[in-house]
Amino acid sequence: MTMRQPELTVRPLRAEEWEPWYGTVDVAFGGTPEPPEERALWRELTEVERSLAICEGDRIVGGGGIFSLRLAVPGGAVLPVAGVTMVGVLPTHRRRGALTALMRRQLDDVRAAGEAVAALTASEPAIYGRFGYGAATRKAAVSLLRGRVRVRVPEQRGEVVLRLADPVAELPRCEELYARLVARRPGGLARRPGWEQVAVLDAPESRGGFSPLQCVLAEDAASGELLGYARYAVKGEFDERGAAGTVRVRTVQAEQPWVYARLWEFLLDLDLTVRVEAASLPVDDPLLHLVSDVRHLTPRLVDALYVRLVDLPAALVARSYAAPVDVVLEVTDAFCPWNAGRWRLTAAPGGPVSCVRTGDPAELDLDVRELGSVYLGGGSLVALAAAGLVREVRPGALEPAAAAFRSALEPWLPHGF
Structure with missing residues (x-):
């Protein structure tokens, strides 16, 4: 029995x-x-x-x-x-x-x-697609050999002083800079009180042989204003050829390109190290253009944030669009049927956005999962159509809609949750 x-x-x-x-x-x-x-x-x-x-x-x-x-x-x-x-x-x-x-x-x-929106990081990506979550951001993991690449520092707009500091003691100043940068790139998380501690979490059991978390500040030589910072750890190792240490970069933040480049120049020239690793950079990070030989970055792309539109019209109205768009979307949503049906999305750069139900003929046919994938401006409706995941019902509707959804910068999730 x-x-x-x-x-x-x-x-x-x-x-x-x-x-x-x-x-x-x-x-x-x-x-x-x-x-x-x-x-x-x-x-x-x-x-x-x-x-x-x-x-x-x-x-x-x-x-x-x-x-x-x-x-x-x-x-x-x-x-x-x-x-x-x-x-x-x-x-x-x-x-x-x-x-x-x-x-x-x-x-x-x-x-x-x-x-209007739910989001998650997926331990197993195959699980969440059936609930309407689409892969909306990617990250690049890079590994560089010290001495094999140089960093080109753009023209400086002042003098900067680099100073090692306690990452916890300097957290308030670093958080002020982080907050100013959040809205520049889709996918950024504006941290609520308490979440700043995630940035400096450094349990000894989780270090894997690396040093305690280090912090280098880039400060204006005249005013002392914080212009940028980097957090990293070092694993000291030696082999038969000598020093073979590794630098593990957790984050690099700066408002000015030359400060950002200067911090990377510092990280790539630490004594007793031969390798620099960063597990999460935007896929269009400036570092790709600053290094003398991009082949030595050996980047690996990984999925990161998954987005689910819960209130479809409210979500689409909440963001802006890079090009004019007037398109009727036929959306399927088996798990949240209130989103299903035809929606007319109308927008212009810098202008009002409208998303309303319509009885007009569909021009693009797609699942809510694909809308989640392009919601933050990454990916492409054209690429999804090439994969058979978006169908162009009215010829000529696909490319203008794809251009409108794109972001100038690739979306990126700065840390997990």
């Missing part, structure tokens, strides 16, 4: 349940517990009122949460966005519809909260 499995239910998390709830996430992601510093920070940042538990009876067997994030979109607006996070189910309870039920409840709650 086959025993009937108990029903799984989804309900709001209670504050006193955080430890067992988060413990299921640890197990779902392999069972290796995080260092205490990391676990404490995520406990502090967890929005219990936006978290859900998957239960078998009274026992928590999975769950998911939402961070109330603010995301930069094309045109410089910063939108409230539901950052989906900590999604996991115990391996003994998979294939029972738990994730589908969680996604259903989450997206209904996001819609009720008035957020």
Whole structure:
């Protein structure tokens, strides 16, 4: 006789349940517990009122949460966005519809909260496409050999002094600079209080043999104004030829191109090192144009942020467009049917944007997942059409729409959540 499995239910998390709830996430992601510093920070940042538990009876067997994030979109607006996070189910309870039920409840709650967009970073990209999430940003991981490339520093507009500093002590000044830069590139996260600690999280157990986090400041020689900064760590190693250390770059931020180049010049000339690695740069990062030989970057492109339009017209109106567009979109959305149907999107650069339901004939046919993929200005509707994921119903409609959705800079997620 086959025993009937108990029903799984989804309900709001209670504050006193955080430890067992988060413990299921640890197990779902392999069972290796995080260092205490990391676990404490995520406990502090967890929005219990936006978290859900998957239960078998009274026992928590999975769950998911939402961070109330603010995301930069094309045109410089910063939108409230539901950052989906900590999604996991115990391996003994998979294939029972738990994730589908969680996604259903989450997206209904996001819609009720008035957020037009949800976003996540996917541990397994194949999972979330069926819930309408499209890959909206990519990142480049690069590795450079010291001495094989030089950095060309553009004409300087002043004198800069580089100074090593405590990354935690200088965090407020660095955050002011970070905040000024967020809206320049779609995908940037405007950090709410507490989130600045993610930038300097440095648990010894997570260093993998690297040094504690280092911080170099680029300051104006006359005024002391902070012009840029870089955070990095160094792994000291030696082989039969001598020093063979590695520099691991966490972030480089600067408003002026020459300051940005000067910081990279510093990172590529640290004593006792032979390699510089950066795991996450924009795919159009200035470094690609500053190095003397781009072949030595050996970049590897990786998917990063996935975007889901929850309130389609509100989301499309919230961003700007790079070219005039007047197009009727036939959108399919099996998981959030309120988005399905025909929408006329009308916009001009710097002008008002309109997205309204229409009975006019469709000109482009696509799934909401593909709209999520191009929402932040990356990718291309033309490329998606070449893959058979967008259909041009009216000849000539595709290329103008693709041009309108593009951003001048490739979108990029500065850190995970």
